[in-house]
Amino acid sequence: MIDFKLLTFITVAKTKNFTKAADILNITQPGVSQHIKALEEYYKVKLFNKKGKQMELTSEGTLLFNHAEEVNRMSKLIKYELHNKSSIFNRYYVGATLTIGGYVLPKLIGRYRKKHENTDIILYVENTESIIKRLYNGDIYLGVIEGPFNKSKVNYEKLRDDELVLAVSYLHPFASKESVTIEEVLKNKLILREKGSGTRKVFENKLINSGYSLKDMNIYMEIGDITALISLVESNLGCTIISKEAIKASVNANTIKIIPIKNFDIIREFNFVYLDESQYDFINDFIGFCKGDN
Structure with a gap:
C-alpha cells in the first residue's frame, strides 16, 4: 500500500490546489498541508511553489511526482x-x-x-x-x-486496421451523390467526437497532413457518446467521420449511408x-x- 502522504502529494500535483485535494481525499486542508510539509522535511527539498491560486511543482517536486506515480501504479498491480x-x-x-x-x-x-x-x-x-x-x-x-x-x-x-468513413442520413444532400470532396465535407455541419478521442485525433491529423487547417472545419456539435452521435446523424442533423465498425448495424438497417470522400481515405x-x-x-x-x- 502506498504511503498516504505520497498519495496526498500526487493529488495536489494533479489538482494544483490544496482544497481540491482535500475534498478528493476526504481529509482537511490542514491535513494536506501537514502531509506536504512532512514530505518536504523528509526529502529536504521544496516540492511546490505558489503561483496565484495554483500550486506548481518545483523541479524536485516533478522528480518526486514521476517516481510517486510509478510507486502508486506498482502498488495497484501488486494488489x-x-x-x-x-x-x-x-x-x-x-x-x-x-x-x-x-x-x-x-x-x-x-x-x-x-x-x-x-x-x-x-x-x-x-x-x-x-x-x-x-x-x-x-x-x-x-x-x-x-x-x-x-x-x-x-x-x-x-x-x-480500421477505416474512418463519412456517414450521413439517407435524407442528407450527400446521400444522392456517388462521392464528395473533403472541401464539401468541411463546409457541411460536422458532428464530431469530443477532443481527446482517437477518432477525432486521427481525422484532425489527416486534415493537417493533407494541408488543411482545423479552422476549416464547420463543427456543429461535439459528442462524447457514439450512440448519441449516430442517432443525431440518423436524424439528419449533420454528417460525421466515424469508424466503419460503429455504424455496421445502422448501414444494414438503411438508416445511415457511407459516402466515399474523393482521394481522402482515412486508415488507422x-x-x-x-x-x-x-x-x-x-x-x-x-x-x-x-x-x-x-
Missing part, C-alpha cells in the same frame, strides 16, 4: 496480482476506447471467457487519453486504443498497449486470442 494468486477466479483489468470497447471487444471478451471460465475481465470504456492515463496509473493491465499515442513510452502490438490502427510484463501470461494469451479470433 491485483496477489488477489489473483489467492483466488479461484482471476480478475484482469482492461481498458478500451469507445469504438473498440463498444463494437469490437465485448464479443471477443465473451468468447475468451467461454474458454477461460475462471477468468473475469473488467472493462473500462473511455477515450484514448483516459485509457492511457489509466494505464500509467496502474488501473488497467492492458489497453486497446484507436488513436495516436507515444509509442516510445509503452509496449504495443497491432490488432488490426487498433493497438494493444501495456507498460510491463508483470501480467505477461494473461496479456500474451489475450492478445493472441483476439488476433486469432479477429
Whole structure:
C-alpha cells in the first residue's frame, strides 16, 4: 500500500490546489498541508511553489511526482496480482476506447471467457487519453486504443486496421451523390467526437497532413457518446467521420449511408498497449486470442 502522504502529494500535483485535494481525499486542508510539509522535511527539498491560486511543482517536486506515480501504479498491480494468486477466479483489468470497447471487444471478451471460465475481465470504456492515463496509473493491465499515442513510452502490438468513413442520413444532400470532396465535407455541419478521442485525433491529423487547417472545419456539435452521435446523424442533423465498425448495424438497417470522400481515405490502427510484463501470461494469451479470433 502506498504511503498516504505520497498519495496526498500526487493529488495536489494533479489538482494544483490544496482544497481540491482535500475534498478528493476526504481529509482537511490542514491535513494536506501537514502531509506536504512532512514530505518536504523528509526529502529536504521544496516540492511546490505558489503561483496565484495554483500550486506548481518545483523541479524536485516533478522528480518526486514521476517516481510517486510509478510507486502508486506498482502498488495497484501488486494488489491485483496477489488477489489473483489467492483466488479461484482471476480478475484482469482492461481498458478500451469507445469504438473498440463498444463494437469490437465485448464479443471477443465473451468468447475468451467461454474458454477461460475462471477468468473475469473488467472493462473500462473511455477515450484514448483516459485509457492511457489509466494505464500509467496502474488501473488497467492492458489497453486497446484507436488513436495516436507515444509509442516510445509503452509496449504495443497491432490488432488490426480500421477505416474512418463519412456517414450521413439517407435524407442528407450527400446521400444522392456517388462521392464528395473533403472541401464539401468541411463546409457541411460536422458532428464530431469530443477532443481527446482517437477518432477525432486521427481525422484532425489527416486534415493537417493533407494541408488543411482545423479552422476549416464547420463543427456543429461535439459528442462524447457514439450512440448519441449516430442517432443525431440518423436524424439528419449533420454528417460525421466515424469508424466503419460503429455504424455496421445502422448501414444494414438503411438508416445511415457511407459516402466515399474523393482521394481522402482515412486508415488507422487498433493497438494493444501495456507498460510491463508483470501480467505477461494473461496479456500474451489475450492478445493472441483476439488476433486469432479477429
